[in-house]
Amino acid sequence: MKKPNIFYKIFSSTKTAIILFIIYLFFYLVGSVLPYKGDYNNITATGTILNIIKGLDLLHVYSGPWFLVLSAVFFANLIVCTYHRLKGILKGKMPARLSLDYFSNQSNVTKLTLNGSFDDISKKAESFFCKRLYRRKSSTIAGENFSGNVFVNGILNHTWISLIYHFALVLVLIGCTITFLFAFEGEVTVFSEKPSEVPLVSKDTHWYKCVNSIRGWFGKSERDFVVHDDKKLVLSLQDFEIKYTHRPKVKDYPRSGFTTRMNRIWNIQQSATTEVHEDKVFSPWLLKLIGNVAKTLTGTKEAGALSVFSTNDSFFPTEYTSRLLLQEPPSGSAQKEIDIEVNSPLRYRGTTLYQSAYDYKFDIYANDKKVNIGDDGKFKVEGVDGTFEKGDVIRGTFYRKDGIVSQIKPFVRLYYLSENTNDKKPSKEDLGRFEENLGKEIKGIKIVVKNITAGTVLSYRYDPGLKLLWIATPIFFFGMLYRAWGRWYTVYYLLEKVDNRSVTLHLRIQKKGVWADENRIIKRLSEKLA
Incomplete structure (x- = not known):
């Protein structure tokens, strides 16, 4: 009898799949603990651990060579296992x-x-x-x-169910491969005065990088990447609405510490003369906590109330919606009005647009002279030693607790930072609100805020492998559960x-x-x- 090939025996074994799954778990654990595509300068680890992280490039674990080789081996294992199961099914048809x-x-x-x-x-x-x-x-x-x-x-034999979820897992890996090669994402900010473009193709894909790397091996130059007009979406902002309510706060709630928070919630007062025994598992404090919780659950005691309050000048955004005009390619075609809300994205030609944030633009004039605001939100005014800093920018609809709805007069909150003297940190002075077009005199300087404009920040992602994943993943999980528990x-x-x-x-x-x-x-x- 002909002996089976050693490689076929290894790759058709379930033990091989289990070992690969365990290695996969290690990579997923690393990808969950370490920030994927993060900055090595932000890693607090030092010494050998830092050298291992950098040497294995663990901040790019899902696109690193170790993970890609493991995925290729796992894919080969699935293909051989699927073939092995199919061969067993066909052999089982013999009387x-x-x-x-x-x-x-x-x-x-x-x-x-x-x-x-x-x-x-x-x-x-x-x-x-x-x-x-x-x-x-x-x-x-x-x-x-x-x-x-x-x-x-049963209608289907269990071996057919195994074959189906093996095939579904192969499709999952194919979908992941398509996503890895062709998916890209980005962010665009749209203001009402100027349309913005969203590309439907990108040079930031791994496929484009691989093609250029192969061209480089043969001494060829990098291929020029041009986004044609028929591969662009043009977005024009018609309206951007932000809804605010009072920002809730909890009175006298400790900033940190489990024990202090439990004391506040369950009204546990520890005597100053009480001796703390750290080596005892059931300390008097813990026993009192358990007793108060039990009394609260049985209705014989009420937990210490935490009062929730809010100030009238606090604003908390609850919802924001972008109303845009979508210019479909090619240029000159009809425009379509669309709405994008939080948790309600727009899907178009494989690209998904998400409402991720918002931004503001405004002008500040000091004594009728426009000042330049830095990227960090700080600016200097001639004749003033300190530095000014912008704070919250508020514009939108305000929903009060009593049910009254009103439009907020657009304003910008400004702060003043004194000069750093005597090696002390500069003090930060709240200058209050600066409503649009209403000037205020600060430090002998008349400051006016003008042209407060709200813009929407949209994140977009193109992922051609997502549809295959949506189809194959439920088949895999339900097939595996049906096979295991049937x-x-x-x-x-x-x-x-x-x-x-x-x-x-x-x-x-x-x-x-x-x-x-x-x-x-x-x-x-x-x-x-x-």
């Missing part, structure tokens, strides 16, 4: 040969002596499985005084005629699945044939 020698070579065989006519018992046995919608498999009987069959329950039986039985009133039943049941119980089948069958 089973039922004989006394067959049952004598099996370990899990039940042997029963039945009283009755051979023909009647044969009909009852066959009827028992047919009424339960078992499917008959082809089989042959050796001998004249014998009768038997092979029955399988009841799968393959029943082999042979009736041997001893004499006119005595029959011997040779029964073998193969079971698969958590809920499968062959003893239940044996009990009911013996009751039927008795």
Whole structure:
């Protein structure tokens, strides 16, 4: 007999898949703990751990060579396993040969002596499985005084279910590969005075980088990347609405510390003279906490109330919506009005647009002279030693707690930072609100805020592998659960005629699945044939 290839034996083994899954878990753990695509300068680890993180490039674990090689090996393992299962299914279509020698070579065989006519018992046995919608498999009987069959329950055999979820997992890996090669994402800010473009293609994909790397191996220059007009979406902001309400605060709630928070919530007061025993698991404080919780659950004590309040000048954004005009390619085609809200993205030609944030633009004039605001929100004014800093910019609709709805007069909150003297940190002075077009005199300087304009910040993502993942992932999980928890039986039985009133039943049941119980089948069958 020809021995199977060693590589085929390894890649068709379930043990190989389990080992690969364990290695996968390590990579997923690293990707969850470390910030993916983060900055190495922000890593607090030092020494050997930092060298390992940098050496293995663990901040790019999902696009690193280790993870990609593992994915390729896992994909090969799935392909070989799927082929191995399919070969077993096709081989299983061959007729089973039922004989006394067959049952004598099996370990899990039940042997029963039945009283009755051979023909009647044969009909009852066959009827028992047919009424339960078992499917008959082809089989042959050796001998004249014998009768038997092979029955399988379910529409599909468990091996077909295994094949289906193996195939679904292959599709999942193909979808992940497509996503890895062709997916890209970005962010765009749209203001009302100028349309913005969203590209439907990008040079930031791994596919484009791989192509240029291969071209570089052959001494060719990098291919120029041009986004044509038919590969662009043009967005014009028509209206941007922000809804605000009072910003909630909790009075006297400790900023940190589990014990202090529990003391505040459950009204536990520890005496200053109480000795703290850190080595005791059940300290007096813990016992009192458990007692107060139990009293609260039984209704004999109320937990310490935490009062929630808000000030009239506090604004908390609850909802923001962008109303835009979408210019579909090619240029000059009809525009379509769209709304994008938080948790309600727009999907168009494979690209998904999300409402992620908002931004403001405004002008500040000091003594009728426009000042330049830095990227950090700070600016200097001639004649003032310190530095000014912008704070919250508010514009939108305000929903009060009493139900009154009003429009907020647009304003910008400004702060003044004094000069750093005597090695002390500069003090920060709240200058209050500066409403649009209403000037205020600060430090002998008249400051006016003008042209407060709200803009929407949209994040976009193109992911061509997502549809395949949406289809394949449910098939994989439900197929695997159905295969693991279902009841799968393959029943082999042979009736041997001893004499006119005595029959011997040779029964073998193969079971698969958590809920499968062959003893239940044996009990009911013996009751039927008795």
